[in-house]
Amino acid sequence: xxNENKVKLMTRLAMxxxxxxxxxxxxxxxxxxxxxxxxxxxxxxxITLAYILAVILWGITKNDYxxxxxxxxxxxxLAIRLISIYLIILIIYIFISYVVYSxxxxxxxxxxxxYADLLKELYIEYKKEQAEQKEAxxxxxxxxxxxx
Numbered sequence: 126x127x128n129e130n131k132v133k134l135m136t137r138l139a140m141x142x143x144x145x146x147x148x149x150x151x152x153x154x155x156x157x158x159x160x161x162x163x164x165x166x167x168x169x170x171x172i173t174l175a176y177i178l179a180v181i182l183w184g185i186t187k188n189d190y191x192x193x194x195x196x197x198x199x200x201x202x203l204a205i206r207l208i209s210i211y212l213i214i215l216i217i218y219i220f221i222s223y224v225v226y227s228x229x230x231x232x233x234x235x236x237x238x239x240y241a242d243l244l245k246e247l248y249i250e251y252k253k254e255q256a257e258q259k260e261a262x263x264x265x266x267x268x269x270x271x272x273x
Contacts, residue, residue: 135247137243157227161223161226161227161230164222165222165223165226168218168222169215169219172214172218173211173215176211176214180207191203
């Protein structure tokens with residue numbers, strides 16, 4: 126006979142594994158500091174590449190200004206301004222990524238805790254079923270004796 130509770134639990138576990146739990150189960154192996162550090166490194170690389178692309182695009186549109194600065198050999202103020210803008214943007218995005226990935230890690234751990242709770246419930250259902258099967262093999266239930 127099919128145990129409905131067991132089927133429901135297995136369905137919920139399978140849905141968890143297919144949807145939001147897929148990434149959560151993969152990220153569970155990281156400590157919080159490692160998870161956040163990896164994500165922040167990704168953020169720094171992404172912001173750096175985006176900033177370089179933005180500076181190149183700005184340079185294409187303002188090539189007269191840049192050439193004028195190069196001719197006057199007055200490149201230092203331009204470089205200081207570009208680097209300071211980059212550092213300000215980088216610091217802001219690092220802070221944002223730290224907050225976002227800290228919250229995301231907490232959410233991942235909560236999803237993994239719920240998944241572990243479902244696994245425990247399924248384990249308990251299996252144990253109940255084994256106990257009932259063992260009792261049935263040894264002589265049946267009281268209700269079986271009353272029916273005969």
